[in-house]
């Protein structure tokens with residue numbers, strides 16, 4: 001492994017050279033979506049320029065090339081999260097669709113009136129609403145495991161919720177609003193003791209943490225490509241093969257069938273059973289290239305560098321009077337959510353934008369988390385491997401100046 | 408450092424944000440309507456005391472960003488003593504000003520409210536400025552349910 005060279009990495013991301021309102025861009029909204037390296041951008045142009053046709057459908061050369069690239073990306077995803085087989089990697093349009101898929105197939109087939117589903121109080125709306133919809137459809141009950149003021153799951157309370165009626169546990173691996181990394185191995189151990197499957201929402205974790213689904217022993221793992229330096233419009237559902245085999249399909253159409261007559265349809269094998277219609281070929285190929293790029297740097301080095309950024313930013317933030325960090329879990333990823341005394345996050349966002357700094361101000365699709373902390377919104381700086389300590393200095397200077405202006 | 412933002416954050420806005428006017432509850436108000444901007448979590452309750460068709464008193468409670476706080480604070484000052492029709496006219500003008508579609512908009516004619524004209528250049532912030540007025544509009548139409556800018 002080579003040494004981590006952030007300046008070299010920055011050269012690979014053309015957008016980082018953009019000027020915003022005349023200033024150098026400081027992009028700190030990576031938890032919303034992160035920027036793309038040139039290799040990923042080029043891969044899409046290259047595919048459409050040289051190798052593009054529909055997949056799985058033709059004997060002609062281009063269809064074969066396109067299919068090879070598309071299926072090659074599936075193998076890269078499989079290796080990246082260490083799944084046992086390509087059959088366990090389903091391409092969908094994002095983490096949101098992956099969770100909805102599980103709710104509407106596994107959920108509908110296995111969850112009935114009076115059954116219980118457990119989530120936590122720090123979930124993104126996409127890991128709340130699909131379960132509420134399923135509960136409405138089935139008469140099941142949604143249970144919410146509480147968090148403490150640091151933003152950590154209260155494990156004892158979570159354990160108390162797990163009982164013989166629990167049919168599924170769906171928790172976020174790393175929280176987008178707080179940065180908290182959940183003790184997912186412990187959660188899975190508790191669940192599996194009672195034979196309960198666990199879904200991990202890895203939308204935030206995937207660019208920061210080495211994920212090994214076999215080591216975690218999770219039953220489902222979902223993430224979106226766009227938060228992994230890859231294009232928008234692609235997500236991954238990982239599921240254990242036995243579970244996926246037993247699940248009814250999600251949507252009907254082309255590609256997901258083996259044989260169709262007007263009397264009956266025989267479904268295709270995994271993973272195609274869950275991939276009805278022409279998939280997002282180019283962006284899946286782009287995801288494969290993003291994974292190659294990340295492997296070239298090494299997830300371990302990325303994690304180590306980002307941990308350094310977070311602790312630098314946290315220490316600096318703590319020196320600012322009137323700044324309160326929201327989410328101080330002991331185990332945390334590179335997210336700094338905060339509020340300022342008497343200054344609304346929206347004003348913080350506009351003020352920082354005028355300095356070229358992009359942060360997120362809002363509820364981060366986690367309104368229950370905002371309610372818990374009794375704030376209408378927070379400001380959130382979220383870091384990626386291409387951010388630098390100098391950028392954090394620019395952010396902190398900006399915050400100090402805007403506090404002054406607001407007086 | 409924030410020179411670019413002078414048009415948006417004028418001193419008057421900071422002043423109203425620090426010391427919002429009419430920030431109180433009117434007990435037994437004739438009209439009470441809640442306004443909510445789900446995007447940023449701004450929430451306000453507007454109270455009106457009517458005398459015939461004249462707004463005799465206006466006040467608010469709630470929390471929001473500087474733009475929305477200044478906007479509602481200014482609004483409660485200005486609509487006091489105005490008839491419903493006059494207030495609706497002002498709402499229309501304010502809306503025209505903040506959405507910035509009319510290049511020849513006469514800023515003089517809108518008086519004090521002109522300090523909020525800066526939001527025209529910040530599409531993401533227009534709703535912060537208009538939340539108060541949408542809430543007033545609902546109150547004047549006597550709509551009781553909470554209104555939302557989404």
Ligand SMILES: Cc1ncc(COP(=O)(O)O)c(C=O)c1O
Nearest residue numbers: 094095096124126176203204224
């Ligand atoms: C924790 C978490 N889960 C799920 C999602 C949903 O991802 P997407 O909108 O890409 O489907 C996000 C995105 O913000 C997230 O942060």
